[in-house]
Amino acid sequence: MGYTPHVLVVGGGPLGTGLARDFAIRGLEVTLVDPGPLAAPRTGRMGGLLASGAQFAREDPDYAQRCLAENRTLFEIAGHCVEDTGGLVVGDNLDGLQTACEDCSIAAQHLSAEAATEREPGLDPAVDGALAVPDAAIDPFLLTVAAARDAREYGADIRPRTEVTDIVVENGAVETVVVEQTPFPVDADGRDATGDADGDATDDADGDDTGGEPPDDGADGADPGAGGESGEDGDEPVRSDGGKSVPGTVGGGTDPTEDLGGSLEPTVDRLDVDYVVNAAGDNAPAVAGLADCSVPVSQGQETVTVAAGRPVETAVTRPAAPGEAPDTAVPVGQHTLLATEHRSGSDAAGVPSGPDTGHIPSPLAVDNVADSLSGLVAGTGRTQRALRLPRAEFDPGRGRDFAVLDHDRQDCWGLLTVLGGTVTTHRWVAERVCDRVCGEFGIQRACQTDELQLPGGEDVPDLAQAVGTFGLAESVYEHSKRRLGSQTSAVLHTDGENPVVCSCQSVTRSEVAAALDDETNADADLGGVRVRTSATTGRSQGGRCGHQVATQLHPAYDGEVVENACTALLDERWQGQRPVAGPQQTEMARTYRLHAGVMNRGHDHEMGHTDIAGYDDGSHDPADRPTCCPRVGWEP
Amino acid sequence: MNGRADATPSPSGEDSLGDPSETVTPSDTPDVLVVGGGLAGCFAALSAAREHPAAAAVELLVTAADRFDRHPGTIDVLGYPGRSTDDDSTAATEHRQPVETPFDAIDALPEDHPYRRLGRDRLRTALALFDDELDYSGERSEHNALVPTxxxxxxxxxxxxxxxxxxxxxxxxxxxxxxxxxxxxxxxxxxxxxxxxxxxxxxxxxxxxxxxxxxxxxxxxxxxxxxxxxxxxxxxxxxxxxxxxxxxxxxxxxxxxxxxxxxxxxxxxxxxxxxxxxxxxxxxxxxxxxxxxxxxxxxxxxxxxxxxxPVGPPSVPGRRLERRLHAALADAGVAVTSGALEGFEADDGRIDRVSLSGRDRAVESVVLATGGLSGPGLVADRAGVHEPVFDCHVDHPDDRLAWTEPTLLADHAFGRFGVSVDDELRPLDATGRPEYENLRAAGRIVGGFDYDAEQSADGVALVTGGAAGRWSSP
Incomplete structure (x- = not known):
């Protein structure tokens, strides 16, 4: 056996998991770490747009064509994450854009205002025509999880809730990486700590002495370094036996870890890795900083609001100024994602994140989304939550294109930072980076991520006709099927009852169980359940269903773990609602009333005999005691 | 007076309530209009009607059909008087034992709390009326009971x-x-x-x-x-x-x-x-x-x-409580209608006429019992927090992020949002004067205190509803 390099991927977004998948399929040893559950909203553009490239055809034809190619690839390999909504581009000079699209082989049809409104009644009446293009919607959460699961099936070690705490560099090369895994969601503070790490990260980005160095985007010219020889030389990817092909059907329940509720200290691990790919998004400068390296970045700021339901059925976009992301309104599943971008310094709405805000935008920025998108869509629906997506890009900016920085130039061989790219092009970016890293080790293996389907994306016959709806209401089945793709039958087929635990999103108990069983999820991480199932993302944002989702951890986990997991889940949901005006504030008040009032979750009483003796036990009302209990002589 | 006739389940075990034939036709000129069909509204209407059974025409306008879907069916009077103000308040609050006897704990509340403002006698009176009208238990003990959630x-x-x-x-x-x-x-x-x-x-x-x-x-x-x-x-x-x-x-x-x-x-x-x-x-x-x-x-x-x-929402026990209340209201001759208050006319600081879903009529006095931010009594939009029916003044911070704390189980400012009232429960404007001479507030719309944290929402609903209803009755 030859030497197999061990690559550490830092970051569990679409790009990080895409990298891990690519490396694993090429046969490298891969570990992926992310401080949160996978697909935490810090990596990549989460606006849900699977771009056709039309928006960029005029100013960046190369990028536009790449988008189109990747758009088609993702339809092929990740069908269950993609919805063919079609797209409408609105804005000025649509004729010019149409010509540019034709030059890029992007099908674009110019619709009159009437025809556009007929196609998409949710368009703002003021819209003066639109370009119909093959845009689509993509569920970035499902995509990320599918990539992680596939990577694991090819042997990658996926470690959510794991943070890089040190990168030891010796003799100008990465020697060891220290990672810490938090075993359980301990409490709200533990969750906050994760968020703070990002806030701090941006501060570390400046004040370096190599800031002027242009980032290296090429795959050539790097030192071959301590490359090993290629390992197995077969090109056939090998799926390891360790992975579960279908969650929920193999392996039974969650590991009943023995020291449940006992050891809540982080587990520290020292990884002897050969190469580190830093795809941590806006956290990338902090990760590089652990190796005393710097990443010159400029911070973009994108605000995404999540509206209930589908005020539009089509992905509606409006190209923005060069280098900026377009304004978008994209229906993804049972929500519509509305996004605008704000460059740093360009708008007061991009307030700096304080300790309390973390990844939530200011109320002003949230209101600004609605203002920016008026004129694009008639109504933005009922806003449920808002996300602030800090978007780190190399400085000087390279637009939406990706860029890599090889820290070998900073006397640290074996560390590469990747920034930029979009969810549409993430697979292609991963391919380029993997090519380059493999090149460092003299490995030449073709990328196959554009051919191999992701778990859930395989073509399977529609089982609805064959087996009905698995005893579920039709709408519950339909929503489940959309998320589960080819695994619908395996997950929904249960022996006993399979009740809905999240009513708004139609998530059943077996789907939650499958998410908990997923080996790419951290133990007892309900955030991971959320990104896999969409549970707790509906109207009440977990207020009504969070405890029902949490008790699915019981009895594998003890009550304390369940309570803490529930609190962490609901606090995460709570944060995203805070800057939103309108009916969501009423929902928040109802959630508070239910949990603080009716459930009394704000108080925890342990009471002995004497403690409860001071309270009414009903015995003042002897008449109220039924007389129907002649227990003597009763036999069960 | 006999308020129990229909409130008690019939011998067949069926709650014979909600029968349209039993509803009372609204009078053309209700002396008392209660807006809001939650516990406070129902109780205000009941109290107004019982105060002068013959003299007053009382109408209850139910503005939201689902008020009781979030109610667990118990009557919580006071579980935790005030928050501890220690720095370590979370831990201190979490393990503080609930009060054993609510009446003994009232003195620990601030002076402008509804219990202090209205006094324990009025609370006793309200509870007595509730006990008389509804078939509940616990009235023979001054002590709180503990129920499992x-x-x-x-x-x-x-x-x-x-x-x-x-x-x-x-x-x-x-x-x-x-x-x-x-x-x-x-x-x-x-x-x-x-x-x-x-x-x-x-x-x-x-x-x-x-x-x-x-x-x-x-x-x-x-x-x-x-x-x-x-x-x-x-x-x-x-x-x-x-x-x-x-x-x-x-x-x-x-x-x-x-x-x-x-x-x-x-x-x-x-x-x-x-x-x-x-x-x-x-x-x-x-x-x-x-x-x-x-x-x-x-x-x-x-x-x-x-x-x-109790589980929910929707809470089946809440609906049972609602049925019992509506039976008592029917027995008391209160007209219950559904709809929105679409407009009103005021003159010389008094509300004279109201428009109710197409009906336009004169009123002697009005009780506002539409609930708090949990709905539908307060509305939060981009401009701020409003009381949408009479546009009463609601004090709140301009910064939306100051309405809530970063975690769910915390001391949120929004828990205290509502109208400020005088000693007669009249909502006050920004200058501290009554908005209208004949408008009173009851229940969660009365701001200043977090009734969920206190576990006092129902007692407050009863004492404010009872007082507002009686004071509104001519």
């Missing part, structure tokens, strides 16, 4: 309905819990674990399948209706076509046998699973109207006292 905590309450009486956590006796597979709102094993760890007696649990097929979610109202009518639910699923597949259809997918009864199969399933217990708790879905009959049936079949633990 569906997430395994205990909650202090002053009045509880008969179907919760056997389930008091403060009764030092083991209990068994029954959960339904189809109703994940109450995970019996989890709740039993949590209660068992915190209470000095054993709590056991079984989970059974509710008879029939349940596909609705939340399942509570469906199960309740099934027990009311003693008919197993049939669910709502597409019909499988088994010819398409070669394999045997899974057992869970075989077509239903005849839709049978619900009650007896249920008790049989419970009896075969449950160890001998003196008292047995169920999720509170044991009937929405015939709950008395259902509980009697289960009690005699299990040879145990049966109680229910």
């Amino acid at each position: 569906h997430t395994g905590r205990v909650r202090p309450t002053a009045r509880y309905p008969d179907w919760m009486a056997a389930g008091l956590a403060s009764r030092d006796e083991p209990m068994g819990l029954v959960g339904f597979e189809q109703a994940p709102a109450l995970d019996a094993a989890f709740v039993a674990d949590r209660l068992g760890e915190r209470l000095p007696y054993e709590v056991t649990a079984v989970t059974v399948e509710f008879p029939g097929r349940v596909t609705e979610s939340p399942a509570g109202p469906v199960l309740a209706r099934a027990l009311d009518g003693d008919e197993a639910p049939s669910g709502d699923v597409g019909t499988p076509d088994f010819d398409v597949v070669e394999e045997e259809p899974p057992s869970s997918l075989t077509p239903d046998e005849e839709q049978g009864p619900a009650r007896e199969p249920l008790v049989e399933r419970v009896r075969s699973e449950l160890a001998l217990e003196g008292r047995v708790g169920f999720p509170a879905v044991l009937g929405e109207t015939a709950y008395q009959t259902v509980r009697d049936h289960i009690e005699s079949a299990l040879y145990a006292e049966v109680f229910e633990i």
Whole structure:
């Protein structure tokens, strides 16, 4: 056996998991770490747009064509994450854009205002025509999880809730990486700590002495370094036996870890890795900083609001100024994602994140989304939550294109930072980076991520006709099927009852169980359940269903773990609602009333005999005691 | 006065309420208009009508149909007076024992709290009227009772309905819990674990399948209706076509046998699973109207006292409470209507006329009892927090992020949002003067205090509703 390099991927977004998948399929040893559950909203553009490239055809034809190619690839390999909504581009000079699209082989049809409104009644009446293009919607959460699961099936070690705490560099090369895994969601503070790490990260980005160095985007010219020889030389990817092909059907329940509720200290691990790919998004400068390296970045700021339901059925976009992301309104599943971008310094709405805000935008920025998108869509629906997506890009900016920085130039061989790219092009970016890293080790293996389907994306016959709806209401089945793709039958087929635990999103108990069983999820991480199932993302944002989702951890986990997991889940949901005006504030008040009032979750009483003796036990009302209990002589 | 005639379940066990023929036709000139159909509104209307039964025409305008869907059916008077102001307030608050006797704890509240402002005598009067009109328990004890919650905590309450009486956590006796597979709102094993760890007696649990097929979610109202009518639910699923597949259809997918009864199969399933217990708790879905009959049936079949633990929303116990209140309102001659208050005319600081869903009429006095931010009494939009009916002044910070704290179970500013009132419960404008001379506020719309943190919302609803109603009655 030859030497197999061990690559550490830092970051569990679409790009990080895409990298891990690519490396694993090429046969490298891969570990992926992310401080949160996978697909935490810090990596990549989460606006849900699977771009056709039309928006960029005029100013960046190369990028536009790449988008189109990747758009088609993702339809092929990740069908269950993609919805063919079609797209409408609105804005000025649509004729010019149409010509540019034709030059890029992007099908674009110019619709009159009437025809556009007929196609998409949710368009703002003021819209003066639109370009119909093959845009689509993509569920970035499902995509990320599918990539992680596939990577694991090819042997990658996926470690959510794991943070890089040190990168030891010796003799100008990465020697060891220290990672810490938090075993359980301990409490709200533990969750906050994760968020703070990002806030701090941006501060570390400046004040370096190599800031002027242009980032290296090429795959050539790097030192071959301590490359090993290629390992197995077969090109056939090998799926390891360790992975579960279908969650929920193999392996039974969650590991009943023995020291449940006992050891809540982080587990520290020292990884002897050969190469580190830093795809941590806006956290990338902090990760590089652990190796005393710097990443010159400029911070973009994108605000995404999540509206209930589908005020539009089509992905509606409006190209923005060069280098900026377009304004978008994209229906993804049972929500519509509305996004605008704000460059740093360009708008007061991009307030700096304080300790309390973390990844939530200011109320002003949230209101600004609605203002920016008026004129694009008639109504933005009922806003449920808002996300602030800090978007780190190399400085000087390279637009939406990706860029890599090889820290070998900073006397640290074996560390590469990747920034930029979009969810549409993430697979292609991963391919380029993997090519380059493999090149460092003299490995030449073709990328196959554009051919191999992701778990859930395989073509399977529609089982609805064959087996009905698995005893579920039709709408519950339909929503489940959309998320589960080819695994619908395996997950929904249960022996006993399979009740809905999240009513708004139609998530059943077996789907939650499958998410908990997923080996790419951290133990007892309900955030991971959320990104896999969409549970707790509906109207009440977990207020009504969070405890029902949490008790699915019981009895594998003890009550304390369940309570803490529930609190962490609901606090995460709570944060995203805070800057939103309108009916969501009423929902928040109802959630508070239910949990603080009716459930009394704000108080925890342990009471002995004497403690409860001071309270009414009903015995003042002897008449109220039924007389129907002649227990003597009763036999069960 | 006889307020019990219709409030008490009839001998058949059916709550004979909600019968349209019993509703009272609204008078053309209601002397008292109560806006808002929650506990405070119902009680304000009841108090106004009982104050001068002959003289006053009272109308209750229900502006939101689902107010009681979030109500657990108990009457909480005071569980935790005030928050501790220590730096370490979270830990201190979390483990503070609930007050044993609410009346003894009132003095610990700030002077402008509704209890202090209106005084304990008015609170006693309000509770006495409630006890007289509604068939609840707990009135013979000055002490709070502790009731179990569906997430395994205990909650202090002053009045509880008969179907919760056997389930008091403060009764030092083991209990068994029954959960339904189809109703994940109450995970019996989890709740039993949590209660068992915190209470000095054993709590056991079984989970059974509710008879029939349940596909609705939340399942509570469906199960309740099934027990009311003693008919197993049939669910709502597409019909499988088994010819398409070669394999045997899974057992869970075989077509239903005849839709049978619900009650007896249920008790049989419970009896075969449950160890001998003196008292047995169920999720509170044991009937929405015939709950008395259902509980009697289960009690005699299990040879145990049966109680229910509220779940929801939608809360079946809340709907039961609403039915009892509406029966009392009908008995008192209050006209109950649904709709919105679309406009009003005011002159010289008094509200003279109101427009109600197309009807335009004169009023002598108005009680505003539309609830707080949890709906629909306050509205939060980009401009701020508003009281949408009479546009009463609502004090609140401009910064939206100051309305809430970063975590759910915290001391949120929005918990205290509402109108400021004078000693006669009249909402005050920004300068501290009454908005209208004949407008009074009751319930959660009265701001300044977090009634959820205090576990005092129902007592406040009763004392403010009672006072506002009586003062409004000519």
